Amino acid sequence: MSGLAEVVEAGLERRASPRPVEELDSVVIRFVGDSGDGMQLTGTGFSRAIAKAGHDFATHPDYPSEIRAPTGTLFGVSGYQIQFASRQVFTSGDAPDVLVAMNPAALKTNLSDVKPGGIIIANSGAFTDNNLAKAGYAISPLADGSLGAYRVYQIDISGLTAQALKDSGLSKKDIGRCKNFYALGLMLSLYSRPLEKEEEDIRQKFARKPEVAEANVLALRAGYAYADATEMFITSYRVRAAEIQKGTYRSLTGNHATALGFVAASELSGVPLFLGSYPITPATDILHELSALKHFNVTTFQAEDEIAGICSAIGAAYGGVLGMTTTSGPGMALKTEALGLAVMLELPLVIVNVQRGGPSTGLPTKIEQSDLLQAVYGRNGECPIPVIAANSPADCFDCAIEAFRIAVKYMTPVILLSDGGIGNAAEPWRIPDPASLPKLEVKFRTDPEGFQAYARDASLARPWVRPGTPGLEHRVGGLEKDFLTGNISHDPVNHQRMVEVRAAKVDGIAADMPPLQVEGPPEGDLLIVGWGSTYGSIVQAREQAVAEGCSVSHAHLRHLNPFPSDLGGILKRYRKVLVPEMNLGQLSRLLRERYLIDVAQLNKVQGRPFKVSEIHDRIIELCNEVSK
């Protein structure tokens, strides 16, 4: 114990006469280890410390779909990447400057991503014969010179953690679990971040197991002291704080932001919220968050299946509350018939699809944007549903409110597309003043005089009636209904009229959107049209290309059905249009079909986001073509 105190003391003394500090613009760090190694905890701990230093940051958790794969295996590797910078950050970064690898498998699966000349911190204690064999290494890469292109630091994180905690009274197994905090301590020191706040957080997080909390704090301190006290790191690094808008911030994942947005929609409208949902990766966190908010007007219902999830939400919407359901691709497929019912009933409903790799079970924990056509078209009959998509974790908050704004104003189901990337990734969220949020106006019909269940207002919306209102008893259902009364109607002309009015209602939403923002020249060589989580990569790629002299603009679509009414005009003002998306060209297809123009595609379906360089290279290629 006293030995450790001395090391910490020594480290703090060194602080008085510090190592040279190198200033950096931005840093990308990736923590990788076994899925049981706590890499997500290390990553989120590090991002918290970074946020408090006034940096902007973006993260990308990357974990296997197995709960805890066999230790040391290649497929069990879990990672967490963070980019932080002295400027605004839009992505978690293309290539890590620093890789913290907790075992050989983690090193092997991630090495090729590391920047040439980058830093590798390897937990040498885990490079045992057994682990090397599991990762398929005949000779340790730490010993065979194969890492010559990198700056490699071998630190026996396992052994040093065990040593630091030998008097803690914890079992060997529990001590092994503390090594992620040792690694976090190392990194906080290397990047000149203070420890105190993280210690507080650990004690809070493990409040129910104080002995584990103290062991983690000790491991954290030991890692910190080690980095300070040893001569191993010649320099430490500092990234200046970013120019960030004033305000109070918190770190928020997209799923958490989505949940907060829905609570806000309920409070702003004064109408209770009902979530019917069935757990599915990567959407479940929205259900988790909302389940903990029963002191609001929020009811969550873990249904028996995906179908019951949406059907209960439809029942709740009929009951006069804000009904919603959350899911991911396969669950969306199961909800399809009920979506059609919601269209027929013309009730407000929000369906969140946190997209993942498909088809079928696909890649549950990986990122893809391949459910766009499903959202726009995937139902029987002529069945139009408005579709919006969030472009970042923080944007999920605004999109959740926007989804309900459309749903209640137009009496329609609305699909909100997010994805596993922004759903699980965190970024700083500037906390809004609730008073500054838009009011959500909800009108319930109460007057029986002249009531017709399917009479429409100027937006073509039918009245919303709360059951329990005397004199307005009426029946709705999935059979085609009479244009006015809502009674069953098999009349051929009435059917055509209803099909057309349902389409016109959704199309009409286009007139109710703000002008589409275009970054860059309003006309010219190249326009990039993006949607969803590709936002950050596109922004940074465009900035680079502009700096290199390209004329390129960027429009990012929140509304995908209907498209904004000014989109067609904007598209025609550019010689070329580029659509990068994580599918085989679904938005490209919709744009061609709708506007009869061609678009250049950039498609990636690898379960991971675009690198900035991939989009940048395509921009340069197209700019060169245009200028020929």
Next chain:
Amino acid sequence: MNAVAALTKKDFETDQDVRWCPGCGDYAVLSQVQKLMPTLGIPRENFAFISGIGCSSRFPYYMETYGMHSIHGRAPAVASGLKLARPEMSVWVVTGDGDALAIGGNHFIHAMRRNIGLKIILLNNRIYGLTKGQYSPTSQMGMKTKTTPQGSIDRPFSPVAVALGAGATFVARTVDSDLAHMAGVLKRAAEHEGTAFVEVFQNCIVFNDGAYDAITDKSVRDDARVMLEHGKPLIYGKDRNKAIRLRGLEPEVVTLGEDGITEADVVHHDETAEHSGLAFFLSQFDAPKLPVPLGVFRAVKAPSYEDMNVRQHEDARERRGRGELASLFNSGDTWTID
């Protein structure tokens, strides 16, 4: 209260033409339900009827209440959402043997498992009517239908047994031709807290006519069915001298007065038994070997799902105060950039 008391059956009839085949058993059920509604002391606007797909599922269109004709098999899920959102509503589900037990089996069992306050009426005609005559999960083995020209090889199950297996707190069975009995059972269901399940033997005059003749035909029915009454012995028969006795776990039909058998030897019905064993045992009875039980199999008290949900909301508010956006947004780890 006056307005409620003044309601009549007529107030629950809609202007829509009822489109069931002439002679269909559904008419009797509709009429009994319309008669029952004004007697419950509930304002008309607080009733909702939810259905799925099938002949029975047209029901809501004929009830002058709130209602929804939803999609196949999903009525319990829709109704659960409505009941949770609006616990003060009296929510009824009308379903059939295909809707509830085939395509919607999952929702059906989970509604009962939760004991959510839905009144579920299952019109069991042991056939698919709307699609014109295919066998259902309750069709008898060997039954010849359009999809079983050589006879059905599907083993049927009893809706009552399924309900009991799912933990239903109120389970009853009645028959479309016995109006007085149906009225009594429906009234009990309406007054039950939590899920109330009522199976109605319903005759499909077109595709499965006579399916229940054995227990409805006046000349034979008394020997083929036993009426369940709480606390009463299981005695039946034209001469009220047949009874059910247990030999170990095996039921047997005995004749009162023969071999010295008296009422004391006979199984007495207990619908409130905490253990659902007796009810389940009765659910296995089928003619001709054993009489078909009609009446309330089980009626036990248990907290309803919606009440427990409301209580959790109240607890949360008591503990944490009414939620406020500003404090929710600012909870967790925040930092300020000046």
